Each structure stands twice: as C-alpha cells, then as structure tokens.
Amino acid sequence: MTKYLDPIAAVEQPRADFIRYLLTAYPLRDPHLRYGFKQLLEQPGNLWQHPYLEGSQPYKSSLSINDLVEQGVLHPDMATLFIPSSRRLYEHQEKAIRAVVEQQQNIVVATGTGSGKTECFLTPMLDMLLKEGDNLSIAGVRVLILYPMNALVNDQVKRLRQLLCRQKTTTKIKFGFYTSRTEKDRGKAIExxxxxxxxxxxxxLRQLFTSAEIKSIKDEELIDKAIEKTSQVQLLSREEMWEAPPHILITNYSMLEHMLIRPKEREKIFEASVNTFKMLVVDEAHTYDGAKGSEVSMLLERFKASVGVEQKGKIRCIATSASLGDASVDDKVIAFAGEFFGETFSQVIRGQRLNAKDRLGKPYTLPAALTNEEIIQYLSIIELPQQGSSISSWFDPLSAIVPEQQLKLAESQADSDIHKFLWFALKGHPLIHRLINILCREPKPWKEIVRSTELWGVNLPIKLDGSVDDTDAEVALAHLLQIGTLARANPDDLPLLPVRLHLLFRSLEGLYACINPKCSGAAHDPIYSDREVRYGQLYLNEKKPVNAVVRLY
Incomplete structure (x- = not known):
C-alpha cells in the first residue's frame, strides 16, 4: 500500500491516542470504574465529536489592484506595495475596498480562513494613508488595529513590514506594535x-528588499541590512512612539487598557493623535462576546474619546472574523458591530466560493453501464499506485470509474506529470462535482457526507438490524479524497479537492460517580463479574440530575 494520508486513520488515531492518554493519566483500580470510564470516553459527544469536512474551493475573483488604480479608486502607489499588482482580487476583497474607499462605509468582513480578510482592511487603510500625501509628515496615529492576542499581532507585523518596505516615497508610512514585548529604548529594541x-x-528577510537591492547584499550583511530597512518603516521602541506616534498602531486590548491608564501613553500617543485619527480595525471580532465584549466596547469608547472622536461617523471602522455564521444572521452581526464600536455599520461582506461548474466546467457523462453502486464498490477497493509511479500505472485503478477516452485525453494533456494527469482525468467526473458542490455550502459532518444520497446518487444498503451499512462508502470517500488532493493543474494551484478535516475534542472536567451502587446506570465489567460494584453511574461533569455524586478525579 501507499503512504498517502488516510482521512479515516487521521481521525481515528488521534482519538485513540487521546482516550489512551486519559486512561493512563487517570488510573482507576476498580475494574468496574475503569470499564465505565472507558465507555464514557469512547462515546461521541462526551469529549469528542465526529469530524467535520470543509471544502476550501477558491473564492470568486474580480479586478486587480492595477484595475482599481486605473479606475481612480486606489492611489497609484498602491501598485508598488501589492506585488504582483496584476493579480486578481477576490470578489469580496474588491467589495470591501469599494465600500470603505468609495462609499465611506463601516463594514464587517465575515469570510473563511484563508480568504484574504487581511487585505480587506489593509488595502483601504494604506490607500487612505497614501492619499494624505505630504500630511504624512505630521506625527500621529491614523489607524489602530486591535488583536485579541500577541501571536496574531506578530503575524501582522511581518505582513506590514513586507508591504511598507516597498514604498518609494521620501515620506513613508510607518507603523509600530505596542505590546508587553515592545522594548522601552531603541538599543534594546534593535537587539x-x-x-x-x-x-x-x-x-x-530577502522579501523586505527589491530584486535590485538583493544583488548588492552579502549573506553575512543580510540581518543588519534588514534591520536598517525595517527601521525606515517601523518604530521599534516605546520611546520612539512617544516621541512621534506612528501612522499605524497595532496592539491588543489588554495593552490598550494599560495605555489608556498610563499618563505617558495617554499624553504622548493618544492626545498627540487628536487631529489625525481616522480608522479603527478589530480582527477576530467574534472573540468579543459576553462580558468581555462589553468591557472591550467600553474600552473602545474611552480610546475614541482619548483621540478626540466624540461623534459617530467621524472615523471608519472595520471588523473581521471567520466565525460569524452565515448570511441569515447578518442583521444581528450588524447590530453587534454597531453596539461594539459605537458606530453605524452598513453591511456584512461575505465571500462566495466557486461551485464545481464555475471552476471546472461541465461534467462529462459516464457510461450507462457504470452504475453509482459500482462506483462506490470500485472506490472502496481501489489500490492507489505508489507515490512517484508513472501515469500508466494509474490507468488500471482509474479505468473502473473514469471512461477510457477521458484517461487517454488526460494523458495527452499531462506532460508526464501525474498531478496534471489526475486533474484532467477527474475534473469533469460527476462524483467530484457533486462532492465539491456539497462542501461549497458549509462544513458537513463526516458521517453525513459518507451517507449522502446526493453524493453517491443511491441509498446505502441497510443491515439486518436496521442501521445503514456505510462501511464501503466511508472507505470510498477516503480514497476519493486521497486522489482528489493529489490532482493539480499546476504546482502552485489548489488541488482538485481542497478540503480541511476538523477534529473536535474538549478537555476532561473530571470524573464523578453516583454514590448509589444499585444505580441503574452503574458500569459492570463482564470480565470481573465476581467483583463488587461500589459506585453507580459515572459522569464526566457534576452537572447531572442525580442527588448525590462523589468526585473521583
């Protein structure tokens, strides 16, 4: 057999390891308790759930940065920051840019992971700053980007360095990140x-430089030159930001609270930005719910007051999140954002993924003799060739589910590349199209997809006990995903079936037992039927409808 990633093993192995760890970490001498504890751990819904399969088809594309520059939407220098500027934006990115730049709206960007949410606020933000022209020489914060944790701040810093180091103007846009890791004096910050x-x-590090600059930099000079280049666009120390606040300030809500309390930051940074502040960006907005959301909302009100924003509509606000439900809750999302920011929001912008037909074209027709039942059967027993095998070694395994003429056509288009061959052989397969269209809607439970009549085109067989026999269908789906993730038109492109498998676990709160050994739910290990049962039903938390429980762990 080959060493391709097996989705079934990828789910079952971590689950088995997790259960084995808990049984080891919480040893129980009583055999009945051990037996009952193991049963609880193995039941879905207690500490783990069946996995979800999510499709990651590309989003619908639109115009490029160049196009928006030519239309007069964006400042001409934007084409030098976003390279290549001819690359097409996603449709939702263009919509976000136009909403903020042209319509002066406050927006919520609610698109999935990997959808380019960052560009939805970076692009209008940098455009706004470039349009200030000579006024950039006036120190003061124009934009505050708020993150819930330092790890996200660090990622954003890398992204901004790369973009801003491409500036060719004398007066440069500068940023600073102000967290507990930010050194006070420049010397320590440089180190x-x-x-x-x-x-x-x-x-x-080389990405900070132009191709012409790279040629003149020796390897041993790279770090020093990178520090020098970064210093032109990033204020590294607190003292530098006190002296001349950056155009873009990046921090987290904990540090923002400290800054609003301390006189130094209040005076040197916020009061110095009273006439310059223009935009507030909050990433991962879904994390600010409940009491925490109320506290951070009041924190933002204090911040706005500190920079002289006392009326609604004076600044632009952008919130982003990958976890804000679907379009049915947009009214609630807008209401939440309005209350959270204390500003009026206009719309929630969501990404639209390409369906199978838009991305791959029309599916081809399978021979009438090839039934859906046979496809499931063939896929469940297919043996995939070893990695690195020739195209010819794939003909026999695929010939049972792909028409011969399609395989020959794919071979002629593949340039001896197995990934291209699989792409051209399968991109028109009706089963591939059905799976993509199912996953385009929303993440689905693995078992639901395995048993999907829409996917397989038939009802799965029923066992004698009345349950669905999905054994073959589950293996067939696993094999389909293995083949579909190998298929690519080009090395840098997404695979034919770009998917994510989400494994869901939670921590153990404790182990509790009913003190009544005659409890109807008491566990009995059949191997130790002669041993006395001393406890009743077991629970993994104490919030159960029993009068008396004892905590075992």
Whole structure:
C-alpha cells in the first residue's frame, strides 16, 4: 500500500491516542470504574465529536489592484506595495475596498480562513494613508488595529513590514506594535529585532528588499541590512512612539487598557493623535462576546474619546472574523458591530466560493453501464499506485470509474506529470462535482457526507438490524479524497479537492460517580463479574440530575 494520508486513520488515531492518554493519566483500580470510564470516553459527544469536512474551493475573483488604480479608486502607489499588482482580487476583497474607499462605509468582513480578510482592511487603510500625501509628515496615529492576542499581532507585523518596505516615497508610512514585548529604548529594541531576524529563514528577510537591492547584499550583511530597512518603516521602541506616534498602531486590548491608564501613553500617543485619527480595525471580532465584549466596547469608547472622536461617523471602522455564521444572521452581526464600536455599520461582506461548474466546467457523462453502486464498490477497493509511479500505472485503478477516452485525453494533456494527469482525468467526473458542490455550502459532518444520497446518487444498503451499512462508502470517500488532493493543474494551484478535516475534542472536567451502587446506570465489567460494584453511574461533569455524586478525579 501507499503512504498517502488516510482521512479515516487521521481521525481515528488521534482519538485513540487521546482516550489512551486519559486512561493512563487517570488510573482507576476498580475494574468496574475503569470499564465505565472507558465507555464514557469512547462515546461521541462526551469529549469528542465526529469530524467535520470543509471544502476550501477558491473564492470568486474580480479586478486587480492595477484595475482599481486605473479606475481612480486606489492611489497609484498602491501598485508598488501589492506585488504582483496584476493579480486578481477576490470578489469580496474588491467589495470591501469599494465600500470603505468609495462609499465611506463601516463594514464587517465575515469570510473563511484563508480568504484574504487581511487585505480587506489593509488595502483601504494604506490607500487612505497614501492619499494624505505630504500630511504624512505630521506625527500621529491614523489607524489602530486591535488583536485579541500577541501571536496574531506578530503575524501582522511581518505582513506590514513586507508591504511598507516597498514604498518609494521620501515620506513613508510607518507603523509600530505596542505590546508587553515592545522594548522601552531603541538599543534594546534593535537587539530584540536582531534575535528575531536571526531565527528567520534568510529568504523571508530577502522579501523586505527589491530584486535590485538583493544583488548588492552579502549573506553575512543580510540581518543588519534588514534591520536598517525595517527601521525606515517601523518604530521599534516605546520611546520612539512617544516621541512621534506612528501612522499605524497595532496592539491588543489588554495593552490598550494599560495605555489608556498610563499618563505617558495617554499624553504622548493618544492626545498627540487628536487631529489625525481616522480608522479603527478589530480582527477576530467574534472573540468579543459576553462580558468581555462589553468591557472591550467600553474600552473602545474611552480610546475614541482619548483621540478626540466624540461623534459617530467621524472615523471608519472595520471588523473581521471567520466565525460569524452565515448570511441569515447578518442583521444581528450588524447590530453587534454597531453596539461594539459605537458606530453605524452598513453591511456584512461575505465571500462566495466557486461551485464545481464555475471552476471546472461541465461534467462529462459516464457510461450507462457504470452504475453509482459500482462506483462506490470500485472506490472502496481501489489500490492507489505508489507515490512517484508513472501515469500508466494509474490507468488500471482509474479505468473502473473514469471512461477510457477521458484517461487517454488526460494523458495527452499531462506532460508526464501525474498531478496534471489526475486533474484532467477527474475534473469533469460527476462524483467530484457533486462532492465539491456539497462542501461549497458549509462544513458537513463526516458521517453525513459518507451517507449522502446526493453524493453517491443511491441509498446505502441497510443491515439486518436496521442501521445503514456505510462501511464501503466511508472507505470510498477516503480514497476519493486521497486522489482528489493529489490532482493539480499546476504546482502552485489548489488541488482538485481542497478540503480541511476538523477534529473536535474538549478537555476532561473530571470524573464523578453516583454514590448509589444499585444505580441503574452503574458500569459492570463482564470480565470481573465476581467483583463488587461500589459506585453507580459515572459522569464526566457534576452537572447531572442525580442527588448525590462523589468526585473521583
């Protein structure tokens, strides 16, 4: 057999390891308790759930940065920051840019992971700053980007460095990130940056320079030159930001609260930005719910007051999140954003993924003799060739589900590349199209897809006990995903079946037992039927409808 990733094993192995760990970490001498504990751990819904399969088809594309520059929507210098500027934006990115830049709206961007949410606020933000022209020489915060944790702040810093280092103007847009990791004086900040850059891949540092600059930089000079280049666009220390606040300030809500309390930051940064502040961006907006959301909302009101924003509509606000439900809750999302920011929001912008037909074209027709039942059967027993095998070695396994003429056509288009061959052989297969269209809607439970009549085109057989026999269908789906993730038109493109498998676990709160050994739910290990049962039913938390429980762990 081959070493392709097996989706079934990818689910079952972590689950088995997790259960084995808990049984080891919480040893029980009583055999009946051990037996009952193991049963609880193995039941779905207690500490784990069946996995979800999510499709990651590309989003609908639209115009490029160049196009928006030519239309007069964006500043001409934007084409030098976003490289290549001819790359097409996603449809939702263009919609977000136009909403903020042209219509001056406050928006919520609610698109999935990997959908380019960052560009939805970076692009209008940088456009706004570039349009200030000579006024950029006036120190003061124009934009606050708020993140819930430092890890996200660090990722954003890397992205901004790369973009802003491409500036060709004398007066440059500058940013600073202000967290507990930010050093007070420049000397220590430089040393901290040197340590950070030393851990980088050299290729990552080279992205800060133009191709012409790279040619003149020796390998041993790379870190020093990167520090010098970064210093032109990033204020590294707190003292630098006190002296001249950056155009873009990045922080988290904990540090923002400290900054609003301390006189130094209040005076040197916020009061100095009274006449310059223009935009507030909050990433991962879904994390600010409940009491935490109320506290951060009041924090934002204090911040707005500190920079002289006392009326609605004076600033632009953008919230982003990948976890805000679907379009049916947009009214609630807009209401939440309005209350959270204390501003009026206009719309929720969501991404639209390509369906199978839009991305792959029309499906081909399978021979009438090839039934849906046979496809399931063939896929469940198919043996995939070893990795690196020739195209000819794939003909026999695929010939049972793909028409011969389609295989020959795919071979002629593949340039001896197995990934291209699989792409051209399968991109028109009706089963592939049905799976993509199912996953385009929303993440689905693995078992639901396995038993989907829409996917297979038939009802799965029923066992004697009345349950669905999905054994073959589950293996067939696993094999289909293995083949579909190998198929690519080009090395840098998404595979034919870009998917994510979500494994769901939660921590153990404790182990509790009813103190009545005659309880109807008491566990009995059949191997130790002669041993006395001393406890009743077991629970993994104490919130159960019993009068008296004892905590075992």
């Amino acid at each position: 901290s940056l040197r340590e950070e850059f030393a851990a980088y891949d050299p290729e990552e």
